[in-house]
Amino acid sequence: MSYPLDxxxxxxxxxxxxxxxxxxxxxxxxxxxxRRWVQEIQAATSH
Incomplete structure (x- = not known):
């Protein structure tokens, strides 16, 4: 199974x-x- 391109x-x-x-x-x-960088950015910008 591959990662979805979208x-x-x-x-x-x-x-x-x-x-x-x-x-x-x-x-x-x-x-x-x-994925970790996406999570970190989301956490930092959700304040």
Missing amino acids: RLHQEVAFIALHFHWTLEDILNLEHRDR
Whole structure:
């Protein structure tokens, strides 16, 4: 089972918007690391 492409696009856009990382840098992250950054950004911006 592969990771849904729509979800991957959402994660990449979210991280790029907040950290201004390149597409290549974000895609080079392991899945669990990318998900962790999304969670950390969400926690930091939900206040």
